[in-house]
Amino acid sequence: MLELQHRHRWLPGLIAVVFVLTVIPVPATQAKMISTQALAAGAAADAERARIAAMLERDEVHAQLVALGVDPQAARNRVAALSDAQARALAKHIDNMPAGGSTLTFLVGIGLVVFLVLLVTDILGFTDVFPFVKKTVH
Template sequence: MNTFKRLTASLLVVCMTSLSVPLQANAAIISTQEAAGPAASAERDRVIDFLKRDEVRKAIEAQGVDAQAAVDRVQAMSDEEVQQLAGRIDQMPAGGDVLGILFTVFIILLVTDILGFTKIFPFTRSIR
């Protein structure tokens, strides 16, 4: 029994000593995309792929908006806006209510023009 007590005491001394050793932590700055995770970038990619479809691109250009400007604007959107737009794409029937999406993109681009963040439409004046 005396040997068991000595072994237990020795083991406890080693364990308590190892707990007092300071541990090193590493930290680094991460980008917003890394913090948001793959879900946000997947939604953004899905909306951009939708805007690059031929019928959508033609309808956007028929409204007087450059297709690349629309894609650039989607890149500049917040994650919440992209999720809302992607949700609208999911709710559309298989044939697609392209006009609803185009109207949404048009309104977003129009508002950003009026607020002075972009200059896409020549008929708007910035409030800045």
């Protein structure tokens, strides 16, 4: 019997530790309702952040970052660390910036405006540029 007491000498200590751990007050968690708008805003920000990260993976963007002396991994880490509002603002700013082919689009737009101005002035009789415009004699 004495041998059994020596073998299980640690058992009262273990029971005391378990008892102390069960009576330590644990802060209660609080559950709150989340509005649909807040949930949708978070999902939209995650989508914008993913779109920005995908843009950083493009070869031409990667090459431009390296040319500017920016570590592409550091740029990816900074995008991942953006807050929701910052991600939405950056995505909006990127959407408003002109794309790579903007010079051609600009020239075509200017050409179209010039053509329309000349056409209208030709129809009104101020110019005689286009032979396909029917002129009326006043």
